Amino acid sequence: MESKLAQFSILNQKDKGPAFISLIPEILAKPNAAASADLNTLVKTVVNQESVGLVVGRQVLTELVKILGDGTVKDTELRKCLVEDTLATIQPRIVSYEEQVNSLRFQLADLLEGEEEWSDAARVLMGISFDSGQRAIGDADKLRVYVRIVRLLLEDEDSVQAETYYNRAALLVHSTNDRETLLQFKLCQARISDYGRKFLEAASRYHELSYVGEIDEEERRHMLVAAVTCAVLAPAGPNRSRVLASLYRDERTVDLPTYNILSKMFLDHILRPSEIKEFEKTLKPHQLAKIAISSNDRLASASHENSPPNVNEPAASTRTGPSTVLDRAVMEHNLLASSKIYNNITFRGLGALLDLTPGAAETMARKMIEQGRLRGFIDQVDKLIWFEGNQEDDAQGKAGGLGDVEEAEDTGAPFTKRWDTQIRLTAAHVESIVQQLNKKGLVPLVASTA
Known part of the structure; x- marks a missing residue:
């Protein structure tokens, strides 16, 4: 040679x-x-x-x-x-x-x-020179490489480095009309939100992608499952209620293994430990991440430990806060669900319901009230949390934007039936107003021609 x-x-x-x-x-x-x-x-x-x-x-x-x-x-x-x-x-x-x-x-x-060496493949692509003197590389080609790097890094759950390249891709996403590249970018966007614990954003984006016809049916089903999972893990409150409502009304979710917990969360039912353990088996490692409790919250959680227990109340738990993302989501949901059942509840009683110390239960309720995710107020003298009753969920809204008109009796029907009731009530009010105006001669009746 x-x-x-x-x-x-x-x-x-x-x-x-x-x-x-x-x-x-x-x-x-x-x-x-x-x-x-x-x-x-x-x-x-x-x-x-x-x-x-x-x-x-x-x-x-x-x-x-x-x-x-x-x-x-x-x-x-x-x-x-x-x-x-x-x-x-x-x-x-x-x-x-x-x-x-x-x-x-x-x-x-x-x-x-x-060979499924995801990180190694991503590192090889990172070494590509885009400022070549031999041939100019267009923004659309750069975008495809960046999206591919993000996808590969997320396969190995390297969300930190993936977000760096996702941000670069976001600056170039306007440079292409290629449908496949745009769909891959949107999927990366949803997964980055998922890994970053922005579960509401992730749920909305997964749900949107689950309707795209160009994506394989099995993949769309996986995205729908991911949307339900992220919606369950999202912070309890009106925004999550809107996402849950959208998923609950999607007829495809009935066949999902997570439909039971979705329906219970949407209908504001309290979740039981057995149901939570079953759902926990479906979660990915990053969705089971441990969360730290701040020193201020730890002090507040321990503030009622020395208070004398009430004989009519159950024994207090020793937990000072949720330990995982799922723990927090379930506790906040159960707190929100209890506000639909009780007019008020003691710190100790709420702690028993959530498996927290009385102080930790008060801390969680205080945070949710401060953030506008729970309606109520706290009476620290009597150690009571008062819930504001007879309030419609923000996710449901008011028919026609009329606000608080006289409401029909709440029978516990699904939100779609309540919406229909409000429409009928609005129509009845309009008819009543027309009749009053007609009696005063302000609106002349027009004879109908047969």
Whole structure:
């Protein structure tokens, strides 16, 4: 091999390129170890020898990249080894061969992704140079690479680094109309929100994607499941109620394994420990992350430990706060659900309901009231939490924006039936107003023509 390379090196400049290229199929036909060694020698010769020249070097490497990419080398491990060795040889002179290096990186990333080496594939793509002097790379191509990097990093749950590249992609998303790229970006957006514990945003985006016809049906089902999971984990309050209402009214959720907990949360039923454990089995590791309790909350949670217990109340728990994201979501939901049942409740009674110390239960209720997620007030003298009764959920709204008109009796019907009741009530009010105006002669009746 060395003798042939030496002979080709002294040829005329226009003959060197075809001569070196003719060696590539011959080398790749050899056994694995010999092919790898000889190809490495060829690449070193065309890249490092001044007599070969930059033009010939680019010509040979471009043909080599093409042959490696068209499936000539059937052995995946050999192909991976050849690509890695070629990249290592070219690396010191990457400025002169940026286009060829980028193509090799794409090939290596494909191979690593096929082996489910997600982080390694992402790191290979991170090394791609977008400011190549040989060929300008457009914003749409940059966006596709960034979205792919985000997707690969999220497969290994590296959400911190994934968010960095997601932010870069967000600056370029306007540069393309390619439907596939935009859908992949939206999915990355939903997953970034999910990993960042922005569960309301994630639920809305997953639910939106679950309607997209271009996505495979099984994938749409996974997105619908993810939307329900994120909605359950979201902070209790009016905003979550809107998302839960949207999912509850989606007829596809009836067949989901998480429908039971979705319906109970939407209907403001208190969740039992057995139901929570069943739901917990469906969660991903990042959704079971531990949460820390601040020192102020820990002090407030312990403030009622020395208060004398009431004989009519259950024994107080020793927990000073939720330990996981799911814990917090369930406790806040049960607190909100209890506000639909009770007019008021003692700190100790609420603590028994939530499995918290009385002080921790008061702290959770105080935070929810401060944030507008719970209607009520706290009487610290009598150690009572008062809930504001007969209030409609913000998710339901008022028919026609009329506000608090005279309401029909609340029979506990689903929100759709309450909405219909309000529409009938509004129509009755309009008819009553017209009749009053007619009696005073302000609106003349128009005779109907048969």
